[in-house]
Amino acid sequence: MKRFVTALAAAAVLAVATGIAPASAGEKLRIGVEGAYPPFSWKEADGTLMGFDIDIAMALCDKMGRECELVEQDWDGIIPALMAKKYDAIVASMSITEERKKRVDFTNKYYHEPAKFVAAKGSGLDASPDGMAGKSVGVQRGTIHQCYMEKVFPDTELRLYGTQEEVFLDLASGRIDAQIASSLQAEEGFLNTDAGKDFEFVGGDQFLLECHGEGAGIAVRKGEDELRESFNAAIKEIRDDGTYKAINDKYFETDIYGAEPGA
C-alpha cells in the first residue's frame, strides 16, 4: 500500500513538473522555430538560432512584454507539436493556408513573397506543367510547395525531403532537375552561396491562393484569441516604429512585408 501511495505521489509530482498549464502573462512564452531554413532561421555552429524569423519572434516578444523561449522543432511535426503544447506559437515562415487553418489559428501576415523554381544555369527548363512533365522536382515535405506541385504539376516527379537544406544538397549534386521554394529563401540560402553559383531562377512567380495562402503568419492553437491578438498588435507596432525595417534590412534588400493589408 505504502509503495502504491509513493508511486501515486511520484506520478503527481511528474504530472506537475511536466505540467501542461496554459500559457498566461508573466509566464515564459515558448515559440516553435525550425532552424534549417536560412535566411529565415538557421543554427550557428555553437547551437544558437539566427535568422529573420528568430529576430522577428524576439522583437514581437519584446513589444508584448513577454519573456520568450525558442523551441526548435523539425518542420514535419511543427503543427502537431504546437497542439501537443510543446510551445505556444510558431514563428517559422508558415504560410496562412486553408488546410492549416483547420488545425491552427493564424495572426495577420508578417511577410509575403512568391515561390519560384530553381534549376541549373542554361538548363532551358520550361516552368509550365507541360514543360516540367517527367522532370524530377525536389520539395520540402508538408509545405505549400508540395500542395502547389501536386495540384498544378501532376505529371512532374515529386521528390519529398525533410528539410529545405536537403533539397538544395540534391539540387547541387544534380539528382533532381529543379526545386521549388520561397524565392527569397532560395536566393539567400542557396543561389548566393558557393554551392548555388551555377543555378538560377526559372520561370516567373508561382502562385495558387488555395496552396500559397495570403502570406506567412504566426500560428497559435485554436481558440487562443488573446495571444493571437497580442501578436497582431505587436506586428503592427514593429511595422510602425521601424523595428521591422531594421530587421528586414539586415537580411534583404527589399521590403518583404508585401502589400499593406487592405491596400
Added chain:
Amino acid sequence: MEPEERAPSLLEAIKDFSEHSSPVDFVIIAQHWEMFLTGIGYTLLIVAVSLIVGGALSLPLAVARAYRTPIVNQIIFGYVYVFRGTPLLVQLYLVYYGLGQFEAVRDSIFWPVLKDPLWCTLLTFVLNTAAYTTEIFRGAIEAIPYGEVEAAKACGMSSFQRTTRIVLPNALRRALPAYSNEIIFMLHGSVVASTVTIVDILGAGRILNSKYYLAYEGFLAAAVLYMLLVLIITRGFKVWEKHWHAHLRPREV
C-alpha cells in the same frame, strides 16, 4: 423538403466521427491506401533484394572467415567491423549525400546508379546485411561438431566436398533462428530509406502526417503494417525451421 434537413448518410456520419470524435482519424488513412500499398511494395523490394544479394555475398565471406584464409580474413574482418560498427542511417547518408558532393563521383560512370535514391539504398543495405550475415554464418560454421568433419574426412571427401556437402548445409540450418532475427532487423532498419526521399511504409506515413498536419495517424498506420509483416515473417520461419530442424528435435519414443 429542405436539403439541409436530410439526415447525414452513413458514410458522412462515419467520416464526421473519424475526423472529429475518434482519437485516430482512420478514414484519412483509408483514403490513402494506395500510397501505403506503394510503401509496402518499396519496403518489401528493398528488404528482399538486400537480403538475397547480401546473403549470397556473405556465404563465401563467411567461409573465408571461418577457415581463417590468410589476408582475405583480415580484409573481410575490417569490412564487417566498419559496417557493424556504424549505424545504418549514417552509412546511407554517407553514400547518398556524401558521395554526391564529389565532382569526381558525379562525373564517373557510377553516377547514373548513385544518382538514384533507390540504388543508393540498395547498395548500402546490401553491404550492411552482408556484414551481419557473414558473422552469423561464420559462427554457425565454427559451431559444427568436429566429429562430423572427421567422419567426412574418413570417408575420403576433399576439403571442397566437406564444405559443400557437410559443413554448409548443417551450418545454414543451425543459423536459421539467428538469421530470422537479421531479417526482422533489416525490415525495421529499412525505415531509414524514407530519409532519402523513398516512399516506403514509413515514408508514406510521413507524407500523410505532413500533408494534413497530423501527429500520429501516419506513424500508427505504418506501425501496424510493420507489425503485420513481422508476424508473417516469424510465422514463415517457424514452419521452415520445423521442416529443416526435423532431425534435431528430440526423438519421440
